[in-house]
Structure formats: C-alpha cells, structure tokens
Amino acid sequence: MKIKFHHILDVLKIKTKWVTLLLPGLILGIFFFAISLNNVFTETYDIERFTSAKQTIRSPITIENEQETERKTRETVQAVEDRYLISDEVTQEQIGYIEEIFDAIGKLENEVLIDEDSSENESPVVLTNQEKIIRLKEILSHEIIENVNDTVFLKLMKVSEEAREEGKEVFITAMKEVLESGVRIENKNSRVNVVKESVTYTTLDNELISALEELSSFAIVENSFYDAEKTAEARKEAANSVDPVLINAGEIIVREGQTITNEVYEKLTLVGLLNNERNVFPVIGLSLLIFLIISVVTYEMIVLQKQRKLDKGKIASILLVSLIVVTFMKVISLYTNQTNQLFFIVPVATGVLLLKLLINERLSIVMASLYAIIGCIIFNGQIPGALNVEAGIYFFFSQLAGIIFLRNVKDRFAIVKSGLGMSLANSITVLLFVFLSFEKYSWLDLLIHTGYGVAAALLSAVLTIGLLSYFESGLGILSDVKLLQLSSPNQPLLKKILTESPGTYHHSIMVANISETACEAIGANGLLARVGAYYHDIGKTVRPHYFIENQLAIKNPHDVISPKQSAEIIIHHPYDGAEMLKKHKLPKEIIDIAMQHHGTTLLKYFYYKEKDTNKKVKEADYRYPGPKPQTKEAAIICICDSVEAAVRSLKEPTEEKIDEIVASIVNDRLMDGQLDECPLTLKEVKIIHRTICETLKGIFHSRIQYPMKEAK
Structure with missing residues (x-):
C-alpha cells in the first residue's frame, strides 16, 4: 500500500512538472497570438456596388489583377500593325x-x-x-x-x-x-x-x-x-512585353466618399476584402508560427529544468520579460509608418539583458532570435503576408550586441558599458540599411535614424538597470549583480560576523576562496559559492565562543558541559543561520547553502566522547538533521568547510598531509552519502579534489623561518 502511495505521488510530481512547463508556454502563445493577430488578419467589408465608400480602403496584399492584365495584353496585341x-x-x-x-x-x-x-x-x-x-x-x-x-x-x-x-x-x-x-x-x-x-x-x-x-x-x-508569320511573331512579342497589372499591398483601392464602381468592386473582391473565408489562412499561418516559437521556449525551459536551474521565479521572469518586450514593439508599431521607421527606437535589448543577468546567456540568445521574428510580424504595417525583414535584422543584431558586450558583471555600470556597445552596433545596422537601399537619404534622415538606434541602446540599458531590482526582489531571482552586492564587506550580516566572531569570518573567507575555485573548475557558479560561503556560518554568531576558531585566550566552554549539550549547540548553528538569513530577506540560494552545508554528517568528536561513557548513545542524536546538499555549490562548500578547518589545524601542512586530509574528507562525504542528492558526477568530484589540493598548497606554502633576535 505504501509503495502504491509513493507511485501516485511520483506520477503527480511528473504531471505537476509538465503543467509548470507547458502552462507558461500556453500563456505566452495566447499573448503573442492576440497581439499580432491584426498584423495578419484582414478586415472585410459589406459593400454594395454604386454606393459611396465610408472610409479609405487599402489593399492588404499584393496580387495580380489577371482580368486587367488580359485586357491590357489584348489592347497591346491589337495595337500591333500587320507585318x-x-x-x-x-x-x-x-x-x-x-x-x-x-x-x-x-x-x-x-x-x-x-x-x-x-x-x-x-x-x-x-x-x-x-x-x-x-x-x-x-x-x-x-x-x-x-x-x-x-x-x-x-x-x-x-x-x-x-x-x-x-x-x-x-x-x-x-x-x-x-x-x-x-x-x-x-x-x-x-x-x-x-x-x-x-x-x-x-x-x-x-x-x-x-x-x-x-x-x-x-x-x-x-x-x-x-506576312502572317511575322505578324504573329510581332504580336507574341508585344504580349510578352506587357507587365502584369498588380494591386500592391497598401495601395488605395477607393478613397472615402468615392463611388464603388464595378472596377473598384472587382478589385475589392480580388484582394479578399469582401470574403471572410480568406482570413482563415493567415490565422492558421500565424498559429503555426506561434506554435514553433513556443516549442522553442518550452524546450529551453526543459533544458533548464534538467540542469536544476529552473524555478517559479525564473519561469515568471521569462513570461514577464517577453510580455514587456513584445508590448514595447506593439505600442511603437502603432505610430510607425513607411516614412518614419520608428522601430529603430524600440528598446528591444532590455529583455535579453535581463534574461542573461537573471538566468543565463544561452536562453537570452535563443529569445533574441524569437523576439526578432515576432518583430518582423508586428512591424509589417498590418499587411497580411508581409514581413518587415529590416526590423527583424535590426532587432537581432541589437540584442546580440547587448548579450556580447555584457561581460564581467562587477556592478551595474557593466550594463551601461553594454549599452554603449549596443549603440555602436545599432548605428552600424542603420548604416547598413542606408547603403543597401536605392533610396536617397539626406544627412538629416541619416542622423535621425542613427539617433534612434543610439537612444534605443541607452534606453535598453537604463530600463535593464531599473527593472533588474524588481525582478530580483519580486521574483526572488539571484543574479550576479545581486551576489556582488551581497559580497560587499559593508553588508550588515558580514559586519556582524567580523565583529562578533572574527575567527569564523576568517574561516568563511578561506572557504569562499577554495569553493569559488573548485566551482569554476567544473563549470558551476563560482560567485554563488563565494557569497554562500561568506554567509554559511552566520549562525555561529548566536554563540560564537562555543566554536573553536573564536576561542582566543579563553577557556573552551565545551570542557564544562556534556557532549550532548555541546552537540546540540553545534548542530543548531546552520538553522540559526538560516533563520537569520530569512529575517534579513537574503536569497533562497544563500539560505539553502547555510542550511545544507553540513548535510546529515556526524559530529564524530562529541559522539565518540559520549560513547566512551555511554555505550547506548544514539548516532542520530549527533547527526545534523539535514537536508543534504542539493546543488553543486552547496556540496562543494560542504567539502571545503571541513577541509579548511582540518588543514588549518595542522601544525606543519605539507603537500602530502594536505592531499591525505582532502582525500579522506572527500571519501568520507561520498561513503556517508552526503553527495547523493546533488548533481555532482564522480568525474567532477575528482576535479574538485585536485583543485582544492592545488588551492590549499598555494595558501599554505612553506615560509622562511626568520631567526629570533638574541637577548643580550
């Protein structure tokens, strides 16, 4: 019965996961469809012959007027003289x-x-x-x-x-x-x-x-x-020289107040403005395009899910960013025509900059391509079947430039630098269109369009800076910018550690250095590991003197209390730290590292001390309640925390002793099952082992023993 219940729970989890992935895609699809429908859907009219047009009507498509072409051909052939x-x-x-x-x-x-x-x-x-x-x-x-x-x-x-x-x-x-x-x-x-x-x-x-x-x-x-043969040949050449009579998309068929003549009525019929059935096909085409776009978005979310990098906050950020970017496009498209080309001023790169900062670069590149495709439709002048390729190319290169130039995010000024890079890319793209065009542009037009591109880039950077904090706080997403802010020594909690437990602070700094190096060696988030290590022992500030690194010139209080009491105090510090971090509203990832950095390990010193006097002691009373590390970063900090403390206790930390201690701790964590719930592979564990050893050897290198000055 119990097995069947667990099976039901597993099925429910799988269904919930798919609903979580498919529902956002469905919402995005409906939004994209609704906002671009009028760009492909043709308005139809109920018009009778010989009545006055109530409004100016333009052709929604480019189509050949075959009847007019035949008439023109016939007249041309008849005009050919006999040979x-x-x-x-x-x-x-x-x-x-x-x-x-x-x-x-x-x-x-x-x-x-x-x-x-x-x-x-x-x-x-x-x-x-x-x-x-x-x-x-x-x-x-x-x-x-x-x-x-x-x-x-x-x-x-x-x-x-x-x-x-x-x-x-x-x-x-x-x-x-x-x-x-x-x-x-x-x-x-x-x-x-x-x-x-x-x-x-x-x-x-x-x-x-x-x-x-x-x-x-x-x-x-x-x-x-x-000459019948030459006459026939001349008439054939004349017929071939007749160009098809086209009704161009956007061409005025009838102006407001004009009479609907037979000729006008035939044109309206030809372009489908009197036939509701023809509107079905553009809608089907738009639906297929939206389906492809949403399929790509859903696939990328599945990839993130497999990498354990997807949560509700990131799903919400994908939704909100897409809604913001496409809404920007739609609003500006309402004021765009064939002369002003206002699509140059759309701050389209805002979305991909946010996605890169909040999630990762891969997703931002994929979404840049999709936003560019949607832009081709939205800026088509509401002409069904038409795509504004210029807008799509401009949007793609603008977004790609923003992603490329957003490097080494140390502070929010890096976003401004990215904006300057986008300005250059946007200006080049505008010039590209000018030089490829047969139209003549005045210097004023050139400056205006280039100015639009520069304004779009800078506006993208400003909007990214302004919106980033709302996404971070509102959706609980931890970005590199936020991590850099949390790593500042001026943070209240870090000051608290430094002033109340300086030994713990030094220990945390050492663990942070080792953890960041190990994470970067296997492709994990080194910055997250560094910041998580800074805060992982914040719980020790509740009773700092009960931890040996803070016992400077004082008696060890554990000598006067029972091992069980000592274990309770020590075991409680990860959860005290988690409560403090929650109280100060730090990101969930930092809180999880603080809670998981000891997993369910055994406090061996106090356990065996108690066992010397009490053979019935329970091992569970001396184990941390957990949970075990769930992420690579938490697992690496779990290892580095123990390694740093062990190596620091060595009087003479030689390379051999460092290798021996690191191997012992890594093997102990593996054998104790502490790494079972994190996505680390054995290959990565070996790389972590090697990297930690190399880092510690650099820190604890041998030093010259300076001679003491003899007393006279």
Missing part, C-alpha cells in the same frame, strides 16, 4: 518597264528610216507619230502596251532628248522611294499621288510632266504583301 513583305522583284520589274519605255523612245527618235522604194538621191523619209507608235509597240513589252496609253508615248516623243532624260531620272527616283517603302492595295492611290506630286513640283516641261503623271498609274503597283 508586310516588300517584294524587291516587283520593284525592279516596274523600274525596268519605265527604263524600257524611255530607252525605246530614245532609240526610236534617233533612228532615221529610209523608204526602201526610194532612190539613193531622194531625201530620207521621217516616220509619222502614228508610225512611231506602231513601231514602238513592236519593240515594247506586252505588259507596257496593255497598260500605257498611246498619248503618253506621244507626249514623251514631243520633248527633247535632254528633257526626257531629266524627266526619266526624276521619275525613277520618286518611283524607287515609293516602291521601296512598300505599296499595298489599300494605299496604292495615295502612293501614286506621291509620285505625281514629286514630278509636278519640278521645272520640267508641262508636256513631260503630264506624261509622267499618267505614267505613274502604271509604274506604281502593289509590291507589299501581308
């Missing part, structure tokens, strides 16, 4: 006909015909015009004879040879220009008129001009023929 092929053969053929006419007339005019029946003494017979026409038709091509009127030939014959040659040159030149530019059936008459005008406005003889004008109708013929 024609000009026949050089027809051109040359027509020019050849004209040359043939002029050459034939010239030859005929120069030919003197003599009648065969006349004698040699008779004068030559000149042909009449009719005879010349007949003779001319005998030598000209059939095409010319069929299409050229006889009057044209007669007019050409009447002019002189020189005038005819001049007219021929003018006519053929004009004819060539027209034919080479192409003559189609539909423009033939206009092209004929062009040739006529070319010869009309010359200085040629009127008779010749008249002949050439009549000849134009024959000379100019169709020589440009429709």
Whole structure:
C-alpha cells in the first residue's frame, strides 16, 4: 500500500512538472497570438456596388489583377500593325518597264528610216507619230502596251532628248522611294499621288510632266504583301512585353466618399476584402508560427529544468520579460509608418539583458532570435503576408550586441558599458540599411535614424538597470549583480560576523576562496559559492565562543558541559543561520547553502566522547538533521568547510598531509552519502579534489623561518 502511495505521488510530481512547463508556454502563445493577430488578419467589408465608400480602403496584399492584365495584353496585341513583305522583284520589274519605255523612245527618235522604194538621191523619209507608235509597240513589252496609253508615248516623243532624260531620272527616283517603302492595295492611290506630286513640283516641261503623271498609274503597283508569320511573331512579342497589372499591398483601392464602381468592386473582391473565408489562412499561418516559437521556449525551459536551474521565479521572469518586450514593439508599431521607421527606437535589448543577468546567456540568445521574428510580424504595417525583414535584422543584431558586450558583471555600470556597445552596433545596422537601399537619404534622415538606434541602446540599458531590482526582489531571482552586492564587506550580516566572531569570518573567507575555485573548475557558479560561503556560518554568531576558531585566550566552554549539550549547540548553528538569513530577506540560494552545508554528517568528536561513557548513545542524536546538499555549490562548500578547518589545524601542512586530509574528507562525504542528492558526477568530484589540493598548497606554502633576535 505504501509503495502504491509513493507511485501516485511520483506520477503527480511528473504531471505537476509538465503543467509548470507547458502552462507558461500556453500563456505566452495566447499573448503573442492576440497581439499580432491584426498584423495578419484582414478586415472585410459589406459593400454594395454604386454606393459611396465610408472610409479609405487599402489593399492588404499584393496580387495580380489577371482580368486587367488580359485586357491590357489584348489592347497591346491589337495595337500591333500587320507585318508586310516588300517584294524587291516587283520593284525592279516596274523600274525596268519605265527604263524600257524611255530607252525605246530614245532609240526610236534617233533612228532615221529610209523608204526602201526610194532612190539613193531622194531625201530620207521621217516616220509619222502614228508610225512611231506602231513601231514602238513592236519593240515594247506586252505588259507596257496593255497598260500605257498611246498619248503618253506621244507626249514623251514631243520633248527633247535632254528633257526626257531629266524627266526619266526624276521619275525613277520618286518611283524607287515609293516602291521601296512598300505599296499595298489599300494605299496604292495615295502612293501614286506621291509620285505625281514629286514630278509636278519640278521645272520640267508641262508636256513631260503630264506624261509622267499618267505614267505613274502604271509604274506604281502593289509590291507589299501581308506576312502572317511575322505578324504573329510581332504580336507574341508585344504580349510578352506587357507587365502584369498588380494591386500592391497598401495601395488605395477607393478613397472615402468615392463611388464603388464595378472596377473598384472587382478589385475589392480580388484582394479578399469582401470574403471572410480568406482570413482563415493567415490565422492558421500565424498559429503555426506561434506554435514553433513556443516549442522553442518550452524546450529551453526543459533544458533548464534538467540542469536544476529552473524555478517559479525564473519561469515568471521569462513570461514577464517577453510580455514587456513584445508590448514595447506593439505600442511603437502603432505610430510607425513607411516614412518614419520608428522601430529603430524600440528598446528591444532590455529583455535579453535581463534574461542573461537573471538566468543565463544561452536562453537570452535563443529569445533574441524569437523576439526578432515576432518583430518582423508586428512591424509589417498590418499587411497580411508581409514581413518587415529590416526590423527583424535590426532587432537581432541589437540584442546580440547587448548579450556580447555584457561581460564581467562587477556592478551595474557593466550594463551601461553594454549599452554603449549596443549603440555602436545599432548605428552600424542603420548604416547598413542606408547603403543597401536605392533610396536617397539626406544627412538629416541619416542622423535621425542613427539617433534612434543610439537612444534605443541607452534606453535598453537604463530600463535593464531599473527593472533588474524588481525582478530580483519580486521574483526572488539571484543574479550576479545581486551576489556582488551581497559580497560587499559593508553588508550588515558580514559586519556582524567580523565583529562578533572574527575567527569564523576568517574561516568563511578561506572557504569562499577554495569553493569559488573548485566551482569554476567544473563549470558551476563560482560567485554563488563565494557569497554562500561568506554567509554559511552566520549562525555561529548566536554563540560564537562555543566554536573553536573564536576561542582566543579563553577557556573552551565545551570542557564544562556534556557532549550532548555541546552537540546540540553545534548542530543548531546552520538553522540559526538560516533563520537569520530569512529575517534579513537574503536569497533562497544563500539560505539553502547555510542550511545544507553540513548535510546529515556526524559530529564524530562529541559522539565518540559520549560513547566512551555511554555505550547506548544514539548516532542520530549527533547527526545534523539535514537536508543534504542539493546543488553543486552547496556540496562543494560542504567539502571545503571541513577541509579548511582540518588543514588549518595542522601544525606543519605539507603537500602530502594536505592531499591525505582532502582525500579522506572527500571519501568520507561520498561513503556517508552526503553527495547523493546533488548533481555532482564522480568525474567532477575528482576535479574538485585536485583543485582544492592545488588551492590549499598555494595558501599554505612553506615560509622562511626568520631567526629570533638574541637577548643580550
């Protein structure tokens, strides 16, 4: 029955642990979803055609207006003129006909015909015009004879040879220009008129001009023929050259007071502003992103849980820091537009600086990445599907710089130094965007944006300093800054130890030095061990003279009381110390070290002293009630406390004796089960053993024995 009850308790503990880890993740997920929903969710409208718009409506997305693209393509294709092929053969053929006419007339005019029946003494017979026409038709091509009127030939014959040659040159030149530019059936008459005008406005003889004008109708013929292949290719190229008609995200579709025309209504339908169903998909996408983010956060909390570094205070700090950072982003995003870029002034690094100080560096780097991703959504201008990559890059490098520059936290001024480092990183990131951009920035804009970055860095540092104390006190989280404050000799409790039990104070300082070195050797928190060692024996100030290190020139009070009474006094000092520490509101980690630094060890001296006279003595009466050390730091202080006291008692602490005592105490703690409940491994125990020996040998090194001055 008892075993079954313990099993139920174990199951309940496991369930409680998972609830503790999953519930914060669920809260963060709901918060992130709620605060970024309007950045992906599109408002829809109940609008009818031909009504007036009650407000200015912008497109939430970038999308192609396919119908408008098709219309534009169709108009472009229709605007492409038909392609024609000009026949050089027809051109040359027509020019050849004209040359043939002029050459034939010239030859005929120069030919003197003599009648065969006349004698040699008779004068030559000149042909009449009719005879010349007949003779001319005998030598000209059939095409010319069929299409050229006889009057044209007669007019050409009447002019002189020189005038005819001049007219021929003018006519053929004009004819060539027209034919080479192409003559189609539909423009033939206009092209004929062009040739006529070319010869009309010359200085040629009127008779010749008249002949050439009549000849134009024959000379100019169709020589440009429709080319279906080239026309199709030209139309295809024109269609390909048409850019898609886009409705850009943020583009005004209709202004307040304008009429909702069919075209506007179609655009509203296209971008989904009249369709509630389309809003489901961005919400699903946002949910998936939030799920991934929360999964990463939960995983990091599980890692901390396995390392025993997670408690309710740290879980609460992750929640509160995330709420603060994302709220900062959301508030500033409400005043941000495409021109002012106010995301540069967000003190986003505040969160990761706090997380590094309160928890660890790994978690702060992971959260820096997640905050940057959320920033990409929050600063997207409320355009679904859009991500502000500039904001995400800026946030990431700003936070990463803060984490890197926050080193060696000795006081709160280290946070200010980190702020100066962030200022440099922020300024470089701003310049990066300026130089990568095609836009031209004025010097004033550059100074303003850089000033935003510097202000964000310094504001992050100031907010971190201001909020850190609230997290430390309100959530009970122990940071390095707090530990450094507690290590100051001016702390009231440390002054109390120094003034009321100086021997204990010296002992605590020695234990602190040894413990810090051992902790750092295995990767534990050396600063926590040092401060914990300072306060671990604060309970001895209740009865300081009952502890041998404070018995200077006085009689040992244990010589006059029973071993049992002595044991009760000695055993009570860890719990007296814990009560004093609680009263002064010191961190739980320090209180635990004070309570656990003796574990359940046995007060061997008084136990065996009592056993000499009382064989029935109970060992449990001479053991500390515990608990045993629960952390590495508490376990190391448990070992170093005994080691320092033992080595200090040696008259001649040689290296061999130190090694022997340290090994004896470490083995005793292992065999007595004092280290069973802490996460130390055997490998780490060996490293602790070696480190303690090396530290003690440095402290208790051999010294020169100076000779005493002889008395005269």
